[in-house]
Amino acid sequence: MIEKRAFYIGGQWVCPAAPRDHQVINPSTEEACAVISLGDQVDTDKAVAAAKAAFPAWAVTPLDLRRTYVERILAQYYIRAEEMAQAISMEMGAPIDFARNSQAPCVSEHIEGFLSALDRMEWAHDMGPEAPGTRIVKHPIGVVGLITPWNWPMNQVTLKVIPALLAGCTLVLKPSEEAPLSSMLFAEFVHDAGVPAGVFNLVNGDGAGVGTQMSSHPDIAMISFTGSTRAGKAISRTAAETLKRVTLELGGKGANVIFADAGEEAVTKGVRRMFNNAGQSCNAPSRMLVERPLYDRALEVARKAAEETTVAPAAKSGSHIGPVVNRAQWDKIQDLIQSGIDEGATLLAGGTGLPEGLNKGYFIRPTVFADVRPGMRIEKEEIFGPVLSMLPFDTEEEAIQIANDTEYGLTNYVQTADKARARRLGLQLNAGMIEMNYRSLGDGAFFGGVKSSGTAREGGIWGINEFLIEKAISDWN
Incomplete structure (x- = not known):
């Protein structure tokens, strides 16, 4: 039995505030393959506080250096790609060859895509003759909460974590409690890449617990969620109390x-x-x-x-x-x-x-x-x-x-x-x-829908822009 009860907060693995074991079930065998802990409000608050403390320095970290950290995460994936495939296969039932060839490689494919998009990003521009001296500048929105599903775990983790980091945001990730092992391995990639403490945090939990706590937290500026339409509506209602940005990638019936x-x-x-x-x-x-x-x-x-x-x-x-x-x-x-x-x-x-x-x-x-x-x-x-x-x-x-x-x-x-x-x-x-x-x-096209499928735009330039806000500044010239 794999035991992974700790959370990644402030650059280290820490024990949960209170024990709350949750078994991860191998869907091929119907037997428990791992045990994690589900967080509570204390754990969520600690993670958000770590991200909030790290934000000012990370937001002004030179873009080239943020890029270097992401490249190091990619290097860690290449070293441990087989571990990632094995984790995904066990936790959510993807056949091992499919996990190796399609599920796990989402990490490298999306990171490489975002690094390419980064070269085409426009971070600031003048309004032009109609507004002389007015400058439009993009900057990170702040601390973001990321809630990801079990069906394509690394696809969604990478589509959220990497653009948030490149944009200059700090974050708290709550992966699905059904498939948390791949995300915990991803957290090891981030740690071994040397990403500064508090920039990336991970707390396991369920939607009613940690998910709701993140959606309502006053120090989280944005929630990015992938999952069911029902849950997306609930998150939107909860987040409305703090007027945070919410981006949703939900269901489909293609x-x-x-x-x-x-x-x-x-x-x-x-x-x-x-x-x-x-x-x-x-x-x-x-x-x-x-x-x-x-x-x-x-x-x-x-x-x-x-x-x-x-x-x-x-x-x-x-x-x-x-x-x-x-x-x-x-x-x-x-x-x-x-x-x-x-x-x-x-x-x-x-x-x-x-x-x-x-x-x-x-x-x-x-x-x-x-x-x-x-x-x-x-x-x-x-x-x-x-x-x-x-x-x-x-x-x-x-x-x-x-x-x-x-x-x-x-x-x-x-x-x-x-x-x-x-x-x-x-x-x-x-x-x-x-x-x-x-x-x-x-390559570089976004992933996202309309109506009850949500309106998120993940991937490429659009994916990075999700985590940025624009500021208008006069008398720039």
Whole structure:
């Protein structure tokens, strides 16, 4: 059993103010793999005080030196990348090869991206002839609280911690209590990189405890949160009392609009993309809208792709998908699958219960529903598991209407050989990100949505700007 009860506060690992053990469960085995402590108000206050004390010096630390510290964090990751992959695989169930190739490398990919963006940042500029002598200057907002999820732990930690550091903010990180081990290892990277004491702090806890304490804390100037829409709303309400900035990256219910000219391969890719990370991605293409001439063939192709998707424990090498993170998620997904059956959707593959050959672990059968109607629970609710809903459409206008008829607006997808049509949909689909023909957004593009998906803009120049405020100064010249 791994024991990691300490918090990282003021440049050192310190014991919690009061014991409050929490078991971290390996979702492949349903057994405890580690024990951490959940913090209380005293721990949160200590961490915020350390960040507040460190802020004045860090805010004026030369940018080149802040950059050097981040480069040292990156160097620590390269030394210990395998440890990071192992931690992620154990705590949240990512298959080890996927953890090595996709989950852990988020650290290096995002750090390198932010360092590149740093070279393009404009930190100050004159207003121009219309406002002679007026200077606009960007500076760090202050102490920030970062609350991160379990599904892509290092993706979200790196997308928040690194731009905050580069911007000149000091911070308190609360990782998910479901997957804290990777973040505690990241804290070791920060420590070994020599980042000054108090600049980075970590307190483990749950949302109702440390999360709420950070959101309401008068000395925290900003909260950056990734998680459920429900929790994002609660954080916004709590943070409103202290008028702090809140940036939210929340849930999604992405539509993947496949026109007939995209062909069968687009369907196969869409199923595989949906099942990636066991469906535990907020930008998953969970609603597949297929143009009528391709629809019947698409059902067979999707069924075959689902049946070819294997499920196995996270420690096993291979290209399979692993479990979902915990029992609560497993139960929720089972209920939603059953609701699809009860509401009359056609079950093409998968269904309720454990996959064949597995008698423990939070594993879900890769599931595909056909003939899903708008308004069904599986079409409306974010499932956060390997469950795909397929709907036919007849016209471009109908596809747009169905795709936009959701409270969410994170990522939508379009597959077509018609460039003009792709551009039309790109402009009319209501989401923060539109991916065409499975081509990823370019380096430096932000990640973020609209509506109930939140309006955060993480990554690249946008990600650094999230942690900056602008000041107007007259008579500069």
